[in-house]
Amino acid sequence: MIEAINDALDIMLERDPDVIVMGEDIGYFGGVFRCTAGLQEKHGKTRVFDTPISECGIIGVAVGMGAYGLRPVPEIQFADYIYPGLDQLISEAARLRYRSATEYIAPLTVRSPFGGGIFGGQTHSQSPEAIFTHVAGLKTVIPATPYDAKGLLISCIEDNDPVIFFEPKRIYNGPFSGFYDKPVEPWKRHADSVVPEGHYSIPLGKARTVTEGEQLTVLTYGTMVHVTEAVCREQGIEANILDLRTLVPLDIEAIEESVRKTGRCLIVHEATRTSGFGAELSALVTERCFYHLEAPVERVTGFDTPYPHSLEWAYFPGPVRIGEAIDKILKD
Amino acid sequence: MADKQPPAGDNRPKLALHVPEPKYRPGDAVDYSDIDIGEPGSMSRPDETCSPDTMRDHAYGLVRVLGDDDNAAGPWDPRLSPDTLRTMMRNFAMVRAFDERMFRGQRQGKTSFYMKCTGEEATSVAAAMALAADDMVFPSYRQQGILIARGYPLVEMINQIYSNKGDKLKGRQLPIMYSSREHSFFSISGNLATQTPQAVGWAMASAIKGDSRIAATWVGEGSTAEGDFHSACTFAAVYNAPVILNVINNQWAISSFSGFAGAERTTFAARALGYGLAGLRVDGNDALACYAAQQWAANRARANGGPTLIEYFTYRAEGHSTSDDPSGYRSAQEREEWPLGDPVMRLKKHLIALGEWDEERQEAMDRECAELVKAATKEAEKNGILGHGLHHPFRTMFQDVYEDIPWHLEEQAAQAKHEREVKWPGEEPWS
Ligand SMILES: Cc1ncc(C[n+]2csc(CCOP(=O)(O)OP(=O)(O)O)c2C)c(N)n1
Numbered sequence: 181m182i183e184a185i186n187d188a189l190d191i192m193l194e195r196d197p198d199v200i201v202m203g204e205d206i207g208y209f210g211g212v213f214r215c216t217a218g219l220q221e222k223h224g225k226t227r228v229f230d231t232p233i234s235e236c237g238i239i240g241v242a243v244g245m246g247a248y249g250l251r252p253v254p255e256i257q258f259a260d261y262i263y264p265g266l267d268q269l270i271s272e273a274a275r276l277r278y279r280s281a282t283e284y285i286a287p288l289t290v291r292s293p294f295g296g297g298i299f300g301g302q303t304h305s306q307s308p309e310a311i312f313t314h315v316a317g318l319k320t321v322i323p324a325t326p327y328d329a330k331g332l333l334i335s336c337i338e339d340n341d342p343v344i345f346f347e348p349k350r351i352y353n354g355p356f357s358g359f360y361d362k363p364v365e366p367w368k369r370h371a372d373s374v375v376p377e378g379h380y381s382i383p384l385g386k387a388r389t390v391t392e393g394e395q396l397t398v399l400t401y402g403t404m405v406h407v408t409e410a411v412c413r414e415q416g417i418e419a420n421i422l423d424l425r426t427l428v429p430l431d432i433e434a435i436e437e438s439v440r441k442t443g444r445c446l447i448v449h450e451a452t453r454t455s456g457f458g459a460e461l462s463a464l465v466t467e468r469c470f471y472h473l474e475a476p477v478e479r480v481t482g483f484d485t486p487y488p489h490s491l492e493w494a495y496f497p498g499p500v501r502i503g504e505a506i507d508k509i510l511k512d
Numbered sequence: 513m514a515d516k517q518p519p520a521g522d523n524r525p526k527l528a529l530h531v532p533e534p535k536y537r538p539g540d541a542v543d544y545s546d547i548d549i550g551e552p553g554s555m556s557r558p559d560e561t562c563s564p565d566t567m568r569d570h571a572y573g574l575v576r577v578l579g580d581d582d583n584a585a586g587p588w589d590p591r592l593s594p595d596t597l598r599t600m601m602r603n604f605a606m607v608r609a610f611d612e613r614m615f616r617g618q619r620q621g622k623t624s625f626y627m628k629c630t631g632e633e634a635t636s637v638a639a640a641m642a643l644a645a646d647d648m649v650f651p652s653y654r655q656q657g658i659l660i661a662r663g664y665p666l667v668e669m670i671n672q673i674y675s676n677k678g679d680k681l682k683g684r685q686l687p688i689m690y691s692s693r694e695h696s697f698f699s700i701s702g703n704l705a706t707q708t709p710q711a712v713g714w715a716m717a718s719a720i721k722g723d724s725r726i727a728a729t730w731v732g733e734g735s736t737a738e739g740d741f742h743s744a745c746t747f748a749a750v751y752n753a754p755v756i757l758n759v760i761n762n763q764w765a766i767s768s769f770s771g772f773a774g775a776e777r778t779t780f781a782a783r784a785l786g787y788g789l790a791g792l793r794v795d796g797n798d799a800l801a802c803y804a805a806q807q808w809a810a811n812r813a814r815a816n817g818g819p820t821l822i823e824y825f826t827y828r829a830e831g832h833s834t835s836d837d838p839s840g841y842r843s844a845q846e847r848e849e850w851p852l853g854d855p856v857m858r859l860k861k862h863l864i865a866l867g868e869w870d871e872e873r874q875e876a877m878d879r880e881c882a883e884l885v886k887a888a889t890k891e892a893e894k895n896g897i898l899g900h901g902l903h904h905p906f907r908t909m910f911q912d913v914y915e916d917i918p919w920h921l922e923e924q925a926a927q928a929k930h931e932r933e934v935k936w937p938g939e940e941p942w943s
Contacts, residue, residue, distance in 0.1 A: 227720075232746045232747060232750055234746055237746060240740055240744070241716060244709065244710035244712060248648075272710070276699060277914075428918075429920075
């Protein structure tokens with residue numbers, strides 16, 4: 181997935197002279213996760229450069245660059261550190277088009293690795309996507325495969341609205357099954373790891389059907405796509421798993437179609453439960469598919485605590501939590 | 513024996529917290545004798561490409577040009593032609609007339625809110641005149657002088673203030689939060705200091721593209737305490753961005769005096785030193801000094817000499833906004849005794865001293881400006897005033913959140929339309 185992201189950035193830097201890549205350690209060194217490796221050498225120091233450790237500055241400067249006419253792609257080293265730049269995203273980038281009646285826009289794509297499962301402790305593991313989905317004017321995109329990472333990132337950079345692009349860092353190097361005691365497969369052996377060369381894009385607002393099934397619908401994204409898939413495979417459950425890919429705009433059609441077909445719905449995300457994006461999904465499904473539902477909508481999420489370093493696997497929504505929720509839904 | 517000893521550290525002096533307090537409160541007599549305003553003309557004018565570390569005196573002193581004798585003196589005299597000075601004078605007169613009328617308009621209920629810039633006109637008008645018309649400005653909310661100096665139509669300004677159907681911003685922004693791309697004037701945010709890193713980003717973009725346009729931003733001294741301002745200084749210095757950071761030190765941030773932004777310890781211009789920015793402290797009521805400082809900084813930026821932080825030492829003569837009554841927190845004498853006078857009067861007297869102006873012409877100009885503003889107000893009122901129903905079509909509420917309207921906003925727009933059909937049957941629901 182890292183190579184796919186690097187490839188997308190490389191292609192966009194090549195195609196569009198207005199694309200600028202910036203962030204802490206992303207230049208010479210190529211980023212702490214190596215997502216920007218080699219880009220500075222290839223595209224030069226004024227297109228790809230390091231920034232001071234100032235998230236407020238990174239996003240604020242990117243808004244100004246967007247107003248000039250550039251397409252900045254700032255990296256926030258970890259999603260946990262996006263908060264110092266939050267005001268610039270929420271009050272400035274998100275509303276610039278609206279408040280100026282289209283005189284100015286902020287076409288930035290903020291890339292940031294998010295989620296846990298790498299023993300990052302409470303300051304390197306958070307999933308803050310719900311904060312952004314709550315903000316009018318922002319789009320929130322989360323890929324789950326290398327193929328999607330490249331195609332979606334290209335779409336985000338080409339999009340004229342500010343986008344938050346969260347990269348599930350647990351699956352940077354391979355799809356994670358959730359069985360943390362089993363060896364992690366590399367992407368190489370995964371079907372969605374095949375990344376075509378050159379430019380292609382995946383439209384924002386379109387979910388991906390991961391597996392077809394009649395027993396229940398699972399709405400999920402990011403790392404949890406793979407965890408859910410593995411649980412269903414282990415337990416022989418035929419689930420209709422939807423990888424949402426973009427939370428805003430959301431593919432409501434795919435969701436409704438699937439839930440109407442299966443009559444049962446499970447929502448899985450890693451972020452804390454209360455006021456999480458799962459609450460929004462649950463409300464939507466209930467509002468729109470109530471008479472098709474044969475069981476209450478269930479949520480599997482992280483707990484409402486900070487991410488505990490030593491107890492990471494107790495926190496992580498893994499096979500047990502998902503399996504039991506599926507059992508409960510199917511029993512009704 | 514050991515437990516009879518006093519606790520460790522008990523003999524150390526007790527620490528005390530300092531909470532700043534302004535020197536004068538309502539009813540107090542004012543004494544400004546401790547403010548060292550220096551002699552007009554006495555401050556050296558360094559080369560525009562000089563190193564910031566040679567500018568210590570400029571960050572602590574005060575650049576002044578106009579003296580008590582109404583003459584210009586010293587190396588900072590920008591030597592403007594009488595015509596330019598008269599243009600500046602006219603911009604001043606227009607800003608005063610505009611502020612006056614809009615303030616009254618708010619009191620008459622034509623809009624919700626207004627902010628005057630009385631006493632600070634030079635920091636926007638003179639500064640704007642020293643920039644090129646296509647240099648990008650990222651103002652705060654008290655820089656109406658820039659729009660007026662750049663010839664932005666008064667009617668457009670008033671439409672915005674009234675949020676009427678002529679408002680280019682579709683009635684979405686608080687009054688006075690203008691935007692005009694055509695005039696290289698960035699959309700104003702109500703969140704303080706957010707525009708400062710944005711200006712730096714714009715300037716960086718201009719440099720990345722090999723453009724020749726520079727950026728300038730304005731921020732109040734109270735708002736320099738925001739993290740955004742410090743991020744802006746860091747980025748400006750790190751990338752040598754062609755940007756000017758203007759700090760308007762008008763002594764008051766609503767009811768908090770400048771001490772709450774750190775003014776008891778050092779000057780705002782001196783902030784520049786630690787970042788390696790050029791720092792200039794300027795008499796903000798001296799139109800010629802304001803012009804000269806902005807011009808110096810612009811030349812520096814254009815020559816890739818680097819960013820400049822300018823502090824304009826001035827005084828907010830009126831209330832913070834139409835919602836504020838300063839008599840509740842500061843001495844009424846402060847304004848009267850302000851040692852740097854009034855920028856408009858000082859320029860007028862200078863022009864008269866030059867033999868290029870007289871009281872009659874001034875009066876005629878003031879009258880003419882008042883008439884023009886009045887006419888513009890009438891014109892704008894045809895498009896409606898706030899709350900009287902002449903606003904942008906209803907549907908615009910859902911536009912421009914995103915480039916295209918997504919399904920959930922379409923659904924909400926349909927709901928809004930339905931509600932209007934219920935409330936006002938038979939009317940065009942989107943109007
Ligand atoms: C982030 C933020 N905090 C608080 C406010 C409320 N507020 C509006 S103006 C103001 C005072 C600003 O003072 P200063 O920066 O000195 O500018 P001045 O009004 O004196 O021109 C405050 C606190 C705001 N608009 N934004």
